[in-house]
Amino acid sequence: MEYKSFPGGIHPPDAKKYSKNSSIADPPLPQKVIIPLLQHIGAPSKPVVKVGDEVKLGQKIAEAGGFVSIPMHASISGKITNIAKFPHPAGLMQQAIEITGNGKDDWIDLVDDENYFELSAEEIKKRIAEAGICGMGGAGFPTHVKLSPPQDKPIDTVILNGVECEPYLTADYRLMLERPEAIISGLKLLMKTVKAENGIIGIESNKPDAIKLFEELLKDEKNIKVTGLKLKYPQGAEKQLIYAATGRKVPNQGGLPMSVGTVVQNVGTAVAVYEAVRYKKPLIQRVISVTGKIVKNPRNINARIGTLCKDLLEFCDGTTEEIGKVISGGPMMGFALFTLDTPIGKGSSGLLIMNKKEASKNEESTCLRCGRCVDVCPMNLVPSLIASNVRYNDIKSAEKYGAMDCIKCGSCAYVCPSHIKLIQWIDIAKIKISEMRSS
Amino acid sequence: MSQIYAVSAAPHIxxxxxxxxxxxxxxxxxxxxLLAAVVFFGIRSLELTIYGILAAVITEALFQKIRQVPITVTDGSAVVTGMLISFNLNVASPWWLPVAGSVFAITIxxxxxxxxxxxPMNPALLGRAFLVASxxxxTTAGWTASAPFKNLFEGSINGLKNLPSNIPDVITSATPxxxxxxxxxxxxxxxxxxxxxxxxxxDMDTIRHLFWGNIGGCxxxxxAGLLLLGAAYLAYKHIIEWRIPVSYIATVFVLIYVFGGINGLFSASILLPVFHIFAGGLILGAFFMATDMVTSPxxxxxxxxxxxxxxxITVVIRLVGGYPEGVSYSILLMNIAVPLIDKYTVPKPFGEVRS
Structure with missing residues (x-):
């Protein structure tokens, strides 16, 4: 197979060995979950329950706060015990709903619509929106919004992202091995919804068994193919994946995949879509990798949304060493958490635990102008000059060197010999450019 | 409250x-x-290199002490500068020559x-320019030719020397x-x-000697062969990148091929550009000085x-300028142009809509 790719990028050690061979496991039912009201891009959800209410598993507890928003559902049955600020999977504290479980795990009424594939596009989209599905690869864009392109932007290709280019993470990999039929059904539903003729499943070359499995399952499908992708980070970034899989370039300065006739969804999202459409099952759990060198028993876990990180780590038998850093997501783009009392969200693909040594950071030193950041930037920006200009408050120049097009993949910071915190500087640049534009 | 962990922004590896x-x-x-120089020119080359390095390191430490900034001489950058200064000298130089060059390079x-x-400019090359001017x-005359080279050119060099008049200093030296x-x-x-x-x-014989080191020079x-070995290591480690040395050497090759002959355009043998690549400081300059991260785009x-x-610039100086060699000035001049080059070569972001 010929593996496709994109210009730029890096080759961090993939570190998937810790959890790649562990099948997806069901943890014990959590006694308590904390469901953040903002687990997605867009408006926060609005609670429709109050403290003291009894809720069933899958019951809606918060409704979408607008079109670009999603509802939230109870991921265990029990009682609402608090609505307040709690630690958030993307760091800091955010408004969330706490449910204390009753241990019964009784579901709301689900259906089994065997003719689910005959449903209209509108009905499919409605069920997806009702199930509270957002992108499960990390960014968390509401899925029904992605599936509602304007009339003048026809979609011809749906791409499923099975790249999982973040080191350590293996949740998507295990899902592809263990639930390939659900992924394919989800893809077909997505294609039907946006009237796309073609489906592509993009998988990185370090998962040859997954590539082979899908090739086998899809050998009679004319419109769906598997595209093998080179092992390179950030191969799974949306724009880079679209380019590798179709040769199309999403326009910069805020262009969307739909501008080039594509929709990209994570493989986990495809499974959620399948379950939402067939069973009207809301998104109440996801697969997450709990991994790291010091995790005693790294695993891929089918965890309820809102499960606390400490419960997941306990299910993996804790750590062998003192914890240095706790990361929600992958090591390249994940968020460092200040406490294990943080819940996981719909976009939480991993819980990575590092020891003290792995967590140590070097001090920034002077930029050598070596240009390594320029060489690896998948967006073709000049990270070092963005950083140095924003440092001296020259916001116009930072804009000129491409700050607004940064996808925050972290490749530049990864290769910098001077340990410059390029992503943080570029974040500052983005904020200041927005301020400049709005004033 | 359970344990609080330190946080930091991504990436975490x-x-x-x-x-x-x-x-x-x-x-x-x-x-x-450097080892090749010791073999061909004797232990004196090592001594001179050590003088250059020591002077560079001590100067940097003193200057940083005066500036009241952290002393960073262990980062190796002053060592490299001192090495490069000495590499640009001929082995018969007095001990204070690399010292003077290093002090100037590090301070100014x-x-x-x-x-x-x-x-803005490569310190080692600036140091060398200072020595050449002072x-x-x-710095430019009285090169020591190693024995094989003397034999190779004996006839022709003597022919040059026996010419009655008008022979500038540079000709009495025997750099190719x-x-x-x-x-x-x-x-x-x-x-x-x-x-x-x-x-x-x-001629292939000459080029072979140039490549392995049986020549006069700094x-x-x-x-050239052992310099290339070092350069290959750096390229493999992604410490130098190929665009600068490749475009530099290719340009020299083409221009010498076109203009290098003495009977008009394209009169040069194809081996003349090869000779020009391996003679003088082009390999050292292209791989170790032009690629200096700080002073290149x-x-x-x-x-x-x-x-x-x-x-x-190198070819212009070599063919029509006042010096036999133009590598160091060409790099210094281009160093000055770097901010301008960077300014006008900002890449188009991925997905830029071209109008």
């Missing part, structure tokens, strides 16, 4: 690379060529601008580029004689422009 690992690897890559070339990362005879330069001047050498010698220069320029297109610019 980091390639194992630092400023000092980069600099020490450059120093390591220069070592084979580097620290006065704010230290590593802020200097002690022209010590010095000879090549003289051949272009009909006032020094007859056309027939020039052609004979030119054929001798553009300490660090002696063996950060953009990819900029690096091509930089390399091509260095190539053009």
């Amino acid at each position: 980091k390639q194992k690379i630092s400023v000092s690992s980069v600099m020490w690897q450059v120093a390591l890559a220069l070592t084979p060529a 070339g580097k620290q006065i601008f704010g230290g590593l990362g802020h200097n 002690w022209p005879t010590l 580029l010095g000879v090549a330069k003289a051949l272009r001047d009909p006032a020094i050498i007859s056309r027939d004689m020039a052609e004979t010698v030119m054929n001798k220069l553009a 300490i660090g320029e002696v063996s 950060v953009t990819k297109r900029g690096r091509y422009i930089f390399g091509i610019g260095c190539g053009i």
Whole structure:
């Protein structure tokens, strides 16, 4: 197979060995979950329950706060015990709903619509929106919004992202091995919804068994193919994946995949879509990798949304060493958490635990102008000059060197010999450019 | 409340690379060529190199002490500067020559601008320019030719020396580029004689000697082959990148092929550009000085422009300028142009809609 790719990028050690061979496991039912009201891009959800209410598993507890928003559902049955600020999977504290479980795990009424594939596009989209599905690869864009392109932007290709280019993470990999039929059904539903003729499943070359499995399952499908992708980070970034899989370039300065006739969804999202459409099952759990060198028993876990990180780590038998850093997501783009009392969200693909040594950071030193950041930037920006200009408050120049097009993949910071915190500087640049534009 | 962990922004993993690992690897890559110099020119080349390094390191430490900034001499950058200064000297130089060059390079070339990362020009080349301007005879004349080279050129060099008058200092020396330069001047050498010698220069034997080091020249320029070995290591480690040296050397090749012959355009043998690549400081300059991170463009297109610019200036100086060798001035001149090059070669972001 010929593996496709994109210009730029890096080759961090993939570190998937810790959890790649562990099948997806069901943890014990959590006694308590904390469901953040903002687990997605867009408006926060609005609670429709109050403290003291009894809720069933899958019951809606918060409704979408607008079109670009999603509802939230109870991921265990029990009682609402608090609505307040709690630690958030993307760091800091955010408004969330706490449910204390009753241990019964009784579901709301689900259906089994065997003719689910005959449903209209509108009905499919409605069920997806009702199930509270957002992108499960990390960014968390509401899925029904992605599936509602304007009339003048026809979609011809749906791409499923099975790249999982973040080191350590293996949740998507295990899902592809263990639930390939659900992924394919989800893809077909997505294609039907946006009237796309073609489906592509993009998988990185370090998962040859997954590539082979899908090739086998899809050998009679004319419109769906598997595209093998080179092992390179950030191969799974949306724009880079679209380019590798179709040769199309999403326009910069805020262009969307739909501008080039594509929709990209994570493989986990495809499974959620399948379950939402067939069973009207809301998104109440996801697969997450709990991994790291010091995790005693790294695993891929089918965890309820809102499960606390400490419960997941306990299910993996804790750590062998003192914890240095706790990361929600992958090591390249994940968020460092200040406490294990943080819940996981719909976009939480991993819980990575590092020891003290792995967590140590070097001090920034002077930029050598070596240009390594320029060489690896998948967006073709000049990270070092963005950083140095924003440092001296020259916001116009930072804009000129491409700050607004940064996808925050972290490749530049990864290769910098001077340990410059390029992503943080570029974040500052983005904020200041927005301020400049709005004033 | 349970335990609180320290947080930081992504990415949470980091390639194992630092400023000092980069600099020490450059120093390591220069070592084979230094060993070659010891073999061909004797232990004196090592002594001179150590003087250069010590002077550079001590100067940097003193200057940083005066500036009241952290002393960073262990990062290896001053060591590299000192090495390169000495590499540009001939082995018969007095001990104070590399010292003077290093002191100038570190103070005026580097620290006065704010230290590593802020200097507009390569400090070692600036130091060399200072030495050439201050002690022209010590730095450009009286090269020591190693024995095989003497034999190779005995006839032709003697032919040059026996010419009655008008022989500038540079001709009495025996660097290959010095000879090549003289051949272009009909006032020094007859056309027939020039052609004979030119054929001798553009000859596989000569080139083989240039490659392995049996020639006269500076300490660090002696063996193109071992310099390339070091450069290959750095390229493999992604410490130098290929665009600058490749575009630089390719430009020199093409221009010498077109303009290098003494009988008009395209009159040069194909081996003449090869001779020009391995003679003098081109290999050292292209791989170790033009690629100096601080003083070369950060953009990819900029690096091509930089390399091509260095190539053009080098050839102009070698063929029509006042010196036999133009590598160091070409790089210094292009160093000055770097901010401008960077400014006009900002890459288009991925997905830029071209109008």
